[in-house]
Amino acid sequence: MTRASMRLGSALIASVVTVTGFGLAASPASAQPSGLSFYSGNFTTEVANFPAPPIACAALPPTADSHVGWSGFSTVTFYRTPDCTGQATGVGTLRTYEAGRFLSFRAS
Numbered sequence: 001m002t003r004a005s006m007r008l009g010s011a012l013i014a015s016v017v018t019v020t021g022f023g024l025a026a027s028p029a030s031a032q033p034s035g036l037s038f039y040s041g042n043f044t045t046e047v048a049n050f051p052a053p054p055i056a057c058a059a060l061p062p063t064a065d066s067h068v069g070w071s072g073f074s075t076v077t078f079y080r081t082p083d084c085t086g087q088a089t090g091v092g093t094l095r096t097y098e099a100g101r102f103l104s105f106r107a108s
Contacts, residue, residue, distance in 0.1 A: 034071045036107055038064040042096055053107040057084030060105050069093025069107070078102035 035051040040063040047061040053073060059082065069076060069092075078089045082103045091097070 032070075033068070036069050036073050036076065036093075037067060039066045039068075040064060040099065042066050043068070050107065057104050057106055060102050063099050065099040066096040067091075067094070073107050076105055076107045079104045079106075 033049075035049050036053070037046050037050075038048040038061050039045060040047050040061075043066045047064055050058070051072075057079075060078065067076065073093050076091050076093060076095075078091050078097075079086055080102055084104045084106055089102070
């Protein structure tokens with residue numbers, strides 16, 4: 001191959017890589033996590049997602065040990081009872097905890 005054709009081939013490969021990279025970066029917003037997600041294994045496996053804050057008390061997934069409020073949430077409150085009564089524990093929107101410690105939650 002001549003030096004000119006090698007440069008042309010390199011430029012073509014660089015263009016393809018760049019366009020592919022921009023395509024991935026321009027993924028639709030819906031492909032990104034949203035709402036409130038609960039995980040097990042310290043943010044390893046998603047076990048539940050709430051796209052909007054639950055209006056009433058909701059059961060906390062028994063294997064959940066972490067959560068992220070991706071969007072639309074400003075606070076999450078946990079309870080040790082299944083009906084959101086008793087002592088409330090404010091945990092924010094990014095937290096890890098012992099699985100099974102809390103049974104229910106409210107989010108807003």
